Amino acid sequence: MREKIYVHVADDHKILIEGIMAVINTDEEIEVRDYSLTGQEVIDWFDNNENKADVLILDITMPVLDGFEVLKYFKKNKINQKVIILSSYDDVKIVQEVLNLGCKGYISKNNAGVHIVKAIKAVAKGQQYFSDDIQGILLQSLSGEMVPQGEMPDKFLLDSLTERELDVLKLITKQYSTAEMADFLNLSVNTVETYRKSLLKKLNVKNAVGLAMYAVKNNIV
Amino acid sequence: MREKIYVHVADDHKILIEGIMAVINTDEEIEVRDYSLTGQEVIDWFDNNENKADVLILDITMPVLDGFEVLKYFKKNKINQKVIILSSYDDVKIVQEVLNLGCKGYISKNNAGVHIVKAIKAVAKGQQYFSDDIQGILLQSLSGEMVPQGEMPDKFLLDSLTERELDVLKLITKQYSTAEMADFLNLSVNTVETYRKSLLKKLNVKNAVGLAMYAVKNNIV
DNA sequence: ATAGTACTCACTGAAAACAGTGAGAAGGTT
DNA sequence: AACCTTCTCACTGTTTTCAGTGAGTACTAT
Structure with a gap:
């Protein structure tokens, strides 16, 4: 009979x-032993507990001490804890940082x-595991580029927009087509077209992308 | 025998x-009928479905259309849908805004x-319900104090993009048309179309605006 | 009363985007 | 050698966007 994999879960959302x-x-092979x-x-749990967990599922954003600090603690004390990060942040830098910290x-x-079950089994066996979207981000980071930006948002232009125009602008940034906007706003397609123009x-600007970029720059979205 | 309460759940995290x-x-009285x-x-579900839900559990932050937009849609179309917001944001302004929108x-x-079960039963009966921490926030807001809250970027699935695809993506954010990109990159219009698709x-995403917004979120521009 | 602005809608025509399919060449990997 | 990915291009057809013009209603300000 195969031994069970014991898991500890840490996340601030119960x-x-x-x-x-x-x-x-x-899954019969895995058992959640405790959570934080x-x-x-x-850290307290791992300090004061005999029944260590094979795998720790760790959130990045937590009160009191975040996931980074936990990883740093393990690294500092040379604790070889297997950790899987479960995060909403799909940012390259964060992924790279936690990898450096040994997760x-x-x-x-x-x-x-x-992914969670597969990930636990893989990591328990000493392998690494990344969900496919994270893999994509890591690959993309290999051909990265940085372009700094600096422009003043134009308050005059922004003020000149009417309520309805703002409605349409917001919906455009949410990928609505003219027909969909008309439906949503209970307006004629022609009317929405008018606002768009x-x-x-x-x-x-010359097209909907220009509108969207303007909206982003001016924090309308 | 008492009738069941049917619930629809909407959250971008499966x-x-x-x-x-x-x-x-x-709980035997409650049944989750579907989710988004x-x-x-x-919105599509409530448009195209005969089996409406008694209560909608709604997250604020979702791609394509967020919780606010859903509430606005209900309000605009005078749909008297009972909604419970399930959110990570404990900000007064947000709570007040969704209350104004009829949740x-x-x-x-x-x-x-x-809280979730109690909340569903209360709201299904036509009552209001707030978890105790939210109640605390509402009370606190009456004695004037503002606590700014952090942000949760919600990025979604990403496959790795090729060099050429990145070229095209960047030009799209600069409002280039397909023909202009083809000219700039010394490629056929058909080829650029291929990358775009x-x-x-x-x-x-469904259109160029979606591409631009993605590029912004991921600091490609 | 008049002028201005916002809101609403219609019509036409051209340009661009989107959708689907197929396919050859070049390069690297196993 | 077989396979995979990327890059490249073509063809067809539909949908959407963009451009220009015109016009009625309502409310506001002078």
Whole structure:
């Protein structure tokens, strides 16, 4: 009979812990032994507990001590704890930083359900594991480029927009088509078209992308 | 025999939906009928579905359309849908805004487990319900104090982009048309079209605006 | 009363974007 | 040698966006 894999889960959202437990406990090989709601709790648990966990599922953002601090603690004390990061942050820098801190797996919360069990088993065996979206981010980072930006948002232009134009602008940034906007706003397609053209003219851009970029620059989204 | 309360859950994190289902389904009176991963899906579901839900559990931050937009849609179309917000944001302004938009309950994700069932039953009966931490925030807001809150970027699935795809993506954000890009990159119009379509598919967005917004979020521009 | 602005809608025509399919060449990997 | 990825291009057809013009209603300010 194969030995069980013991897991400790750390996340400040209890509901998410319950979700993970529900998913993990469908697998006979894995058992969630305990959980923590803050980084401090994690460290305390590993300090004062004989029943260490084989794998630690760790959130980045937690009160008291975040995931980074927990990883640093393990590294500092040369504790060879296998850690899988479960995070909403799909940023390259964060992924690279936790890898430097010795974590063995990284799963985006967006699709944790399909990855968590596989990840635990892989990491327990000493392998690494990354969900496919994280893999993509790591690959992309190899051909990265940085372009700094610096422009003043144009208050005059922004003020000149009417309520309806702002409605349309916001929906455009959410990828609505004209027909969809008309439906949503209970307006004629022609009317929405009018606002769209008015926006193009007022903001002096050539297409919907220009509108979206303007909206971003001026924190309308 | 008492009638069941039918619930629809909307959150962009599947794992959280699974957690909620696990908790809710312990109660015989409540049944989760369906779920959505984006605001758009929620609206589509309520548009095209005979089996409406009694209560909608709604996350604020979702791709495509966020919780605010969903509430606005209900309000605009005079749909009297009972909504409980399930959110990580414990900010007064947000709570007040969703209340203005007609939502009947607000639960913090931090302690959703103990509140969700009670909240559903209360709201289904036409009452309001707020988890105790939210109540505290509302009370605190009456005695004037502001506590700024952090941010949670919600990025989603990413396949790795090729060099050429990145070239095209960058030019799209600069409002280049396909023909202009072809000229600039010394490529056929058809070729640029191919990259454009490939980007739409890989990044799972529906138009050039979606591509631009993705580029912004991921600091490609 | 008049002028201005916002809101609403219609019509036409051209340009661009989107969708689907197929396919050859070059390069690297196993 | 077989395979995979990327890059390149073509063809067809539909949908959406963009451009220009015109026009009625309502409310506000002078």
